[in-house]
Amino acid sequence: MEKFTPFESRMVVIARDNIDTDQIIPARFLKTISKVGLGDQLFCDWRYDADGKPKPDFILNKPESKACQVLLAGDNFGCGSSREHAPWALTQYGFRAVISTSFADIFKGNSLKNSLLPIVVPADVHAELLKNPQAPVKVDLASQTLTLGSGRSVKFPVDEFAKHCLLEGIDELGYMLQQEPAIAAFEAAHPVGIDTRA
């Protein structure tokens, strides 16, 4: 993974609450055995008509959305299925951060493992962002700061460990593998009853 560096970008705004992962990437695309090639299917059923042609009025199809790295969405973004294909599709489209007033737990965890930063903001900040959808925002993970078009800076929360992994461009498995002695000790002290291969 690449190190998560500060950036400035305009936003794609989809001001809907409870955008579920079936909308982010419909289940029929989950038959893939690969992680790649999902960016074109992002928001597929909102983005393309029955013939597969881009709907001109959908925000992702507008020329000004090209190169946007921030998605501004409504409350409880990413609810529903645990499919990691959702952050894969978002990052492969080009998003590096999603801003909302809240995120579903599994989606948030999956995003942090894929260099996609879920930024939780209070309702008043969210409202201000919605009022100035054209204004670029600045995202700085190291200082956990989101800077709005007005120049107003707000701090956002992020899990300390996830932040470390994002900034260093590492995943958490490396750390987990280093815990081998503790895992082995736990296993020795806690024999389990089942053997699925028996």
Place this chain on the structure above:
Amino acid sequence: MSNSTKPRTIIEKIWDNHVVAERPGAPPLLYIDLHLVHEVTSPQAFDGLRTRGLKVRRPDLTIATTDHSTPTTPRGLPILDKIAATQVEKLIQNCKDFGIHCYPLGSDKQGIVHVIGPELGLTQPGMTVVCGDSHTATHGAMGALAIGIGTSEVENVLATQCLLLKRSKTYQVRVDGALKPGVSAKDIILALIARIGIGGGTGCIFEYCGSAIRSLSMEERMTVCNMSIEAGARAGLVAPDDTTYQYVAGREYAPKGAAWDESVARWRQLPTDEGAVYDKSIVIDAASLEPMITFGTNPGMGIPIRGAVPNPSDITDPLERDSLARALVYMDLPAGKPLLGHAINVVFIGSCTNSRISDLRTAASVLKGRKVHPGVRVLVVPGSQQVKEQAQAEGLDQIFRDAGADWREAGCSMCIAMNGDQLEPGQYSVSTSNRNFEGRQGKGARTFLASPMTAAASAIAGVVSDVRELL
């Protein structure tokens, strides 16, 4: 580790029992007792292991089956969808390569991962269970802490048998009293989600308790726990009791002999201590519940079967109002009118929520001696091949066929519509599954979620129906 004298909830007890390490600056490392694997969320995880040259640490605590991309047509037939066939074959190959026991297509124990885990006695009280699937909470019915995870975490668990996870808040869902006839476990959970909303449990783990929960069978408890995620919760569980022990006893992977007695003695320590404090709580009066049905495009958009679809103009929050208005446009429903009597095209009885033998018995009891409405296609999809065998031994398949329903092989089927079982654009279903998101049952599909009883009654009438008229 927490102070042992402080009263703890079952959630904290299971958690504390599984903490491997808690280092400064990192979330707790939690040991996982059982890892369930299926074809959709695992191929990229196995590839990750290969890239890093890692093995599966505990294949003896890992089990796999195919369910999501899996056809429900007769088992001898090939999988027509080449991409799905590749995915199913990939799981079988990955299991071979990494030494994992798999119940593949064609096995007499294949089925929906959340149906076969309890059925085989793999899921046991006090365990930590994970699966790359958000409905993993189903296993919470056994008194296990069962958590849905993404593919990166599937890889992490395969490699280390551990999960890095921050503690969740504890949320007590107390359901007291007796359900009225025609009201079921599905209605309890749909009512809860309607009340607290689909984000109401975010950051939390539910413990379902109270006299109504105690009087539910294990399969009914699975239905309730299954949909914990639809309220946003990380997991949901029910403390084990004699109902649990009777269910687990004698199952294939359940402890036997002296090990059984030891296990039960240990499990009896799990229930929440007197005086333990929850971060949140809610009380629901079971006797006040009606059969529930959803009208919208998320599981929180539910109403009593005789209720009216809400009106967006009654909502003040603009985004909430917009969500409801959009949902009604997608569903092509008028605001303020009841759903009762609305024409439907398809009835789906199945999914990890409602495909167990008791669900099929309930649906069959309504359909017995009656006919499905000629305009309605009815799919009955057992949750596992073992459920299918049992249903056939009881003659339920014949009841379904005589009524005019389609009796299928086991799988997720029309709940997620990955296997060819799907609605046509614009069609309406009454479905016993767990999600009514836009396009969930096929592009443009419109889903009303309900109980097996409501689904069966609606199948007969060809419109959304109140089963109590048939009781």
